[in-house]
Amino acid sequence: MKIHYVPTVLLLGSAALILLVGVGLLLKGRAVRRTAESFRSRAVAVTATVVALEAKDLSLGAEPDTRYFPRVSFVPAGATDAVEAQTLTDVPAPPPRVGEQIDVAYDPERPDRVDVAATKGDVEGAGRTWVVLGSLVLLVALGVAAAWLVLVLVVWTS
Template sequence: MRIHYVPTVLLLGSALVLLLVAGGLLLKGQVVRRTAQRFRARAVAVRATVVGLEAKDLSLGGEPDTRYFPRVSFVPDGAAGPVEAQTLTDVPAPPPRVGDELDVAYDPERPERVDVAATQGGLEGAGRTWFVLGYGVLLLALGVAAAWLVLVLVVWTS
């Protein structure tokens, strides 16, 4: 059996780089999830008035899925005046109208960070995109390593 060094270095090197990228993406997902946990641990619930609504169409190759992110106005504890902020999360359907009241949670350290209280149930969505990307790149890295192994066992042993 003869090892071909250029394809070996290219395939195993790219597999290693992809593993590092996958690790970085998974680490970013963990950071996002921890940030969401800290936000929810210190968040203060308040009733806010919807002053605007932004519709965003999200699509992954299929029909767009419209999500609504309200702009709300509320008075944080100890503040002299109201704060107006865009929510970090979308609202469940049907979306509220301007003038409706909505339960939100805000960060007392940064009152412009507002989350819709109806989405406070779980953290399963926090960092999900980073985890999916990380696992996808990890599979790609394993596929590149498997391709090298096939070359070694099938092609180069002939």
């Protein structure tokens, strides 16, 4: 069996780099999830008034999915002035109208970080995109390593 150094270095080197990217994406997903859990642990619930509604079209398939993110105004605990902020999460359908009251949770350390209270306690999806991307990248790394192994066992041994 003859070892071909250039393809070996290219394939295994690229597999190692792709593996590092995949691990980085998984770590990012973990950090996002921990941030969401930390937010939820210290969030304060309050009723806020919807002052505007922003529609965002998300298109993962053939048809777009419209999500609504309200801009709300509320007075944080211990404060006298109202805070106006865009929610970090969308509201469940049907979206509220401008002027309606909705329940939100805000970070007392940063009152401009507001989440819709309807999602309170639900951090299940936090960081999911990063984890899925990381998993797919790890599969690509395994595929590149498997391609090298096929070259070694099938092509270079004959």
